[in-house]
Amino acid sequence: MSETETLDCLACGACCRTGHDGRILIPPEDLVYWRRIGRPDIAERIQPGHFGLDAFATRPDGSCVWLGTEASPNACQIYETRGTTCREFEAGSPQCLEFRRDFGVQRSR
Ligand code: SF4
């Protein structure tokens, strides 16, 4: 079984801890979508991001404000309606594996 097959994003959250300086970008259509489905609160918790785009607001440690649930500090609170950037970030990609190494996430988590 490859490492990709064993990765559990809801038990990891490493890439959700890299948002300082507005790195987890939000395309404008996501903001429209969240308002349309009755979640304007998601569209409002933003900060200026790279390339003139909006980005998810972050805590002082760089983690996304939506990271962490009662069940797990590594799970996304809005996983089912998370942003395009989050959904398109490929688990098992070289950057994913680098983030996991940087944050000390073990393979089994
Ligand atoms: S770093 Fe990789 S495994 Fe961890 S949450 Fe992000 S995409 Fe998923």
Ligand code: SF4
């Ligand atoms: S919205 Fe969820 S998946 Fe996206 S960066 Fe924040 S915690 Fe991670």
